[in-house]
Amino acid sequence: MDSKDFWKLIDDARALVSDPADAEGVADRISDLLTERPAHEIVAAQQWLWDLMAASYRAPLWAAAYVVNGGCSDDGFDYFRGWLIAQGREVFERAVADPDALAELPVIKEASAEYEELECERMLGVAWDAYRRATGEQLPRGSFTVDLPDLDPEWDFDFDDEEELAERLPGLDALYG
Numbered sequence: 467m468d469s470k471d472f473w474k475l476i477d478d479a480r481a482l483v484s485d486p487a488d489a490e491g492v493a494d495r496i497s498d499l500l501t502e503r504p505a506h507e508i509v510a511a512q513q514w515l516w517d518l519m520a521a522s523y524r525a526p527l528w529a530a531a532y533v534v535n536g537g538c539s540d541d542g543f544d545y546f547r548g549w550l551i552a553q554g555r556e557v558f559e560r561a562v563a564d565p566d567a568l569a570e571l572p573v574i575k576e577a578s579a580e581y582e583e584l585e586c587e588r589m590l591g592v593a594w595d596a597y598r599r600a601t602g603e604q605l606p607r608g609s610f611t612v613d614l615p616d617l618d619p620e621w622d623f624d625f626d627d628e629e630e631l632a633e634r635l636p637g638l639d640a641l642y643g
Contacts, residue, residue: 467507467510467511467514469514472511472514472515472518473554473555475496475499475500475511476492476496476551476552476554476555477554477555478495478499479492479493479495479496479498479499480492480495480552480554482495482499483495486554487573487576489548489549489552489553489584489585489586489588489589490586490588492552492586492589493548493552493586493588493589493591493592494588496552496589496592496596497591497592497593497595497596497599498596500592500593500596500597500600501596501599501600502600503596503600505597505600505601508593508596508597508600508605509593509597509605509606509609509610511592511593511596512593512594512597512605512609512610513609513610513611515551515589515590515592515593516610516611516612518547518551518558519544519547519548519551519590519612519614520612520613520614520615521562522547522550522551522558522561522562523543523547523614523615523617524562524565524615524617524618525617525618525620525621525622526565526618526621526634526635527547527550527561527562527565528543528617528621528625529565529621529625529631529634529635530561530565530566530568530635530638531543531546531547532625532631533625533631533635533638533639533642534546534568534574534577534578534583534584534638534642535583535584535585536581536583536642538625541587542585544587544590545585545586545587545589545590546584546585548585548586548587548588548589548590549584549585549586549589551589552586552589553571553573557571565635565638566634566635566636566637566638567637568637568638569635569637569638569640569641570637574638574641575641578641578642593605621634628643
């Protein structure tokens, strides 16, 4: 499994749910689809998932998650990034490059009107679940690595500072401020 295969898996799962904005439903379909694959591909999917989690471990995106969800703990940031991956490659890459671009997404606009949190803890366990269902065993120890980068020191400020967030994330501030 390579990056292209991983994102196709996400797209295929999104096509199988009645509402692609339903990240939990997408995660369930991903797990179902992975269950049909050989064990080594399920393990590879787990690595790709955590590579994307590492690639999105960025302070500007964390600040955006903080605005969108009305706060964001360490675990909450993981679950937000799980939600983000479930949105597909284009949304993921755009948000990582420019977190304020999230403000342009219809799902974000709808969530802001409803004060709905956007997160998907389920996404983080899709390969674990698929592997267990496919093999009857747990993912092998050491079968994947997680290497999170250091956070950007330029974004090392209190995310409760509304003025600073408004300046750095004006689109999201317009929706949530």
